[in-house]
């Protein structure tokens with residue numbers, strides 16, 4: 001089940017020819033959130049050492065990393081200091097100091113994916129420009145500098161209009177919808193005005209959102225995971241269904257566009273490609289994440305090689321693993337904070353208790369110190385012999401009265 005075509009460029013690998021295990025490279029991860037935590041979990045199985053750089057003492061990855069350096073991944077000095085104790089640098093968040101990564105790369109530090117990729121992706125407007133230059137289908141987009149240019153965009157693209165922050169966006173924070181010209185000002189203000197950089201996107205009339213995780217080895221070989229459907233609640237990923245229930249033609253188109261998008265970026269690792277499927281069967285790219293992603297959590301239980309193991313294999317230069325599913329169907333349910341503080345923990349606990357008694361369900365709890373509304377606190381993956389069975393199982397842990405049934 002291994003991609004036999006993967007060859008490692010030994011000249012680039014310096015001292016990583018090991019006979020004592022999988023890799024002696026110490027992987028440094030910028031960011032210590034849940035993605036970093038799950039990278040550490042996969043690394044532990046392969047005995048690969050993972051250091052994390054995160055400013056939060058009790059961040060999700062801290063306690064299970066090989067070493068947690070306290071500090072910000074936006075702080076140049078800290079990133080440089082961190083690079084000194086790592087063999088390879090990678091990211092679990094794209095909002096890191098790309099200038100420093102670029103400088104370190106020039107000094108010979110191994111960054112995977114490349115700093116150029118992080119730079120393009122962390123600015124959503126640059127990302128759109130990059131993909132449109134590479135002929136990837138996208139919703140129409142335009143930079144806006146003032147109310148006038150915003151109005152012009154509205155006239156060109158029509159309403160609703162999606163206004164987006166160029167930088168620091170995640171979980172829909174950074175998006176504001178203007179339903180008409182009158183709402184433009186409030187949408188712009190909701191994103192903090194023009195100071196941090198805004199752009200607009202034409203509304204994508206999607207019938208479904210799809211996502212594809214694409215892995216790329218150090219030799220540039222690509223492997224795609226099965227296409228999944230993502231369901232968002234208030235702009236936040238809530239449910240992922242694997243595989244997506246679409247025709248072969250749509251799945252092929254989604255996979256082709258995802259691989260083309262990733263092929264246009266530099267460096268090894270896994271990349272998540274978020275896509276819109278329109279009524280007339282078109283696929284438009286929404287955005288790419290240069291790292292493991294929420295839409296790939298299910299791979300831990302449902303695929304031969306999880307996205308986390310794959311990311312580590314890719315960056316250290318091991319052969320890529322089989323991305324195919326080992327179960328017929330899987331669903332991932334994000335446990336989002338329903339309330340602040342203790343009340344939120346009690347609500348989350350009810351779901352977890354019932355999921356513990358649900359066949360095919362695996363619970364992941366990220367151990368975030370604070371409960372906040374809409375925050376990703378954990379997730380549950382449910383596998384089964386068909387999507388119908390998986391759906392029944394999910395309903396059984398979401399509904400209190402039927403918690404004992406499967």
Ligand code: ATP
Nearest residue numbers: 139162169170171172173201202203204232235287
């Ligand atoms: P993530 O947590 O995935 O990084 P984000 O904050 O970067 O999210 P986007 O992916 O840009 O935000 O958008 C979040 C969601 O908003 C999308 O998944 C989609 O549901 C909706 N959305 C984004 N852009 C558009 C658009 N142009 N037209 C319609 N809906 C959109």
Ligand code: MG
Nearest residue numbers: 169170171287
């Ligand atoms: Mg994003």
Ligand code: MG
Nearest residue numbers: 171274286287
């Ligand atoms: Mg997104």
